[in-house]
Amino acid sequence: MNIGQVTVSPLDLPLREPFEISLGTQHHANNLLVTVETENATGYGEGSPLTPVTGETQEAALATARAAVELLEGKNIADYRELVSEVRTTFPGMVSALFAVETAIVDAYCRERGVPLSELFGGSPDPVTTDLTIPILPPDEAADRATRAVEEGFDHLKVKTGTTVERDVARVESVHEGAPNAELAVDANQGWSPKETIQFAAELESRGIDCSLIEQPVPADDVVGLARTRDAVSIPVAADETVFTPEDAIRVVREDAADILNVKLGKSGLLAAQDIASIAEAANVELMVGCMLESAIGIHASAHLVSGIGSFSHVDLDGNRLLADDVVATNREPTIDIGGPGHGITPSR
Template sequence: MSVEQMSVSSLDLPLREPFEISLGTQHNANNLLVTVETENAIGYGEGSPLTPVTGETQEAALATARAAVELLEGRNLADYRNLVSDVRSTFPGMVSALFAVETAILDAYCREREMPLSELFGGSPEPVTTDLTIPILSPEEANDRATRAVEEGFDHLKVKTGTTLEKDVARVEAVHEGAPNAELAVDANQGWTPKETVQFANELQSRGIDCSLIEQPVPADDVKGLARARNAVSIPVAADEAVFTPADAIRVVREDAADVLNVKLGKSGPLAAQDIASIARAANVELMVGCMLESAIGIHTSAHLVAGIGSFSHIDLDGNQLLAEDVIPTTRGSEISIDGPGHGITPE
């Protein structure tokens, strides 16, 4: 089960529509694809670098993944934990590149064993239901997007915020009007202060709009501010960009800074995500899973983790729903059907 060959290439995927958040606008997902070949199997991994979040450009991520090849060729996939540990200690902080490399390793290992990736995390590959994200749009466009989402079968929507409170409230109100029976969450992507978070929550309450979650309202390095926001509002608060590693998760838990930890494989990789999930369960903190603008490769990898661990309260795995064309034929809708071996995706 040794690594006979690896390859690294860019994976550029146009979006159906521009995707704007408080950190910028994307028109394409400029990703990377890593393959790991053994005698009997090929494993596939994907990363989706976004400089304001991951700190990487696509070029830097590609260079890191290519450098990792020298550490891995010829090594035994049965030692996958050591392999992952070696590349992560050699290239600290290069999270998108390492997500692609780690996924390809685990996928190849599971394909060699003819087992679904979910079994590596303790469960069978059951279907996973995701929300759909409404980006930063005008109220009219947000209302239209919400109406379309309901028609496509989505009953959980996440609304991007983090601009001005007036515009953010108007956008959420428009989504609520377009999808009055949908459960709503918001994601400020670090765009507010603790005070603005409280003002936003009060504005929604005054309009009778229920909100299930406020995700990362304040800057990632302001954990104390996150705690202040969390303690001042009745809506559950999630830590996203504040949690890349298990150590980050421990800090957020110790400072009582969040009700929910967002486990995003594009930040931590599958194995560390499993550790963060264990920390959350031990601390009685809810779990969320998120994604970047990934194709079915990255999305199904995350869905296998969810199915394997089985204790996620919030599921935000809609990245490939936002693409003009996926790496495999993809049906629009909230249910993600997963299979094996590995994560089950062989890109066309």
């Protein structure tokens, strides 16, 4: 059960199409892959750094993961909680690198035990259904993308916003016209002020467009503004970039700043994500799960968390469906079929 070799390498994955949000445009997912080997198993973990969100470049994340190797080699994989805690204490804030390292550790442990990752969170590896994200596009292109998504089987769509209220309303209206029966959510990625968010919600209401949630409308550090926005709009408000840690989740709950907490493993990692979920459940706050532009490795790890905990109301795990090529053969349908042992993904590239 002792850890033998740990390897760290870049994992560069081109996207099917450019992916624009209010924080910038990506053409590639510049990720990292961590492999943890024991005598009888190999675990895989992935991180997807995005500087405006995680504060890391790919180079910095790779350097952190490589520096963590000496903390792991020779250690007993059964002590995975202690190992994860030591790595996170040693390299605070390097969330993408730590997500990759932590996932590889926990995946190797589960594969040694022959159990699916979901069992660590209390459930069996049942299929998970995701939405699909429409990036920032001109209205006609957004409508075409929405129509295509419905044809592929998606009935929940998330529309990226956070530019100007006028442009964002036009985009959401076009998506609604292209997919009139789909449930719509919007994600501003910190792009609005409270005033703009209130204006946006009023414009949607005047057009008779229903919206299931507004995700992170204001800057991540503006918890007061987030709470003000939540009080002023009837659409549920989700906290995403505001919540990286369980402590962040406690602050949002105490300040009544959001209706929904977005648990994203690329921010918190696996074990802390379980703590955030417990906080949300105790406070009667809804749970959402999100992702970065991750391959099946990161997406399936998140899907195991969802399946194991079983209380997520909103699932946004479409990252690998936006890639030109995944690390394994992947369907582009809404259903994520997961298995084991571990998260069940052994990359072929």
